[in-house]
Amino acid sequence: MKTFQHDGRCPICETAVTFTSQNDWFRDNLFCSKCGSIPRERALFKVVADYFPNFRDLSIHESSPSTRGASVKLLTECRAYTSSQFYPDIPPGTLHPQSGARCENLEALKFSDNSFDIFITQDVMEHIFDTKKAFQEIARVLKPGGAHIFTAPLINKGKKSECWASRKENGEIEYHHEPQYHGNPVDAKGALVTMHWGYDIAGYITEVAKTPTTIIMIDNIDLGIRAEYIDVLVSWKY
Template identity: 50%
Template structure:
């Protein structure tokens, strides 16, 4: 009987299916959003551009705060190959993308990317109207330096618009990993890794952020931060950890 219940539970989980017609803010088309997993954050896909909910939410927030984004100086750190990153790259005339290759000189081109470390950027002060990061700030070892550098490179009136999983919610943010003298992670808690576009080994999770990230950013960089939470199925936006943060200078 127990085995039968386990089998039924497995089949129910395996047969999850959710479909919703709507409009995708990333490819600007009427589409269907579909998921075969209950974890919508990573699997509720646009059937045209394969964007996921947080990417669509990010684009809506960019459009809300900076409707003229196509004409702005934009730096995106660690972009993906779809969704919001693709839309920004294809439509913003002054879009610049960077990745981080720790063993290569900063500020140089590596594999068609500009090599930049968020913690010690080579850009001049007030270079950008917008800095975009998508699920990046949970992977930096010194977030205070990264947020300060982002603020330094922003023009007055500009903003860092980003997604980051606020897994701790109302609990205090936690350091999840530090690094040794060779740049390797030392996990304080259970090891966690996320995918990385330029590194098949992935990126270690270094922070578990909570809503107190707003205070951390202001203390370390002076930027005021707003947390936007969107739940709107007509845009295919429904998931856990869907917040978009806007830190304005």
């Protein structure tokens, strides 16, 4: 396709930029000329800033952060931002011997109750086996009034969410459909897709984690927020 360019204002950079794509699949290719972010990252950060304008002073944890965009903004500007990655061969709650990154398993977090004002995940929840436990654990470590703000591709949209792969009691993986993998910053083999979520995810989280959840849909090309599957979900702990 012909190169797409649009001048606008990046919610992450908070300055005038040019959004550029060499591909008509904007979700992964509409980049900010300054921070390199893509649409879902800009959408997530806009929601964070809209709901928590004092985010720089809050306790924030991000699971599996990116090396650009919203993750870098939060890392550099928030005084109480922490992050973690999941390493299957590293005990949760400990540091990776080479990278120094903290290892955490969303299904069994090592943090104390009521630890964070905001918990962030970006395209992570479609890779979790025990989603009920993960959403419950995130709710547990949130402070009252806090929120899990996250993205996950809701590719089933109005259709019922589908389990794509599950874990048996003996630890073996059972594939219910053709295996799919997404990019994984800490594993070259990629991250196995376990769920194809639909809009019913909001009701599911509200039920299992007792955190009322809303889906926020943003389409604003002037902010570089235009693409498929860039909905932002906010789950509140009251």
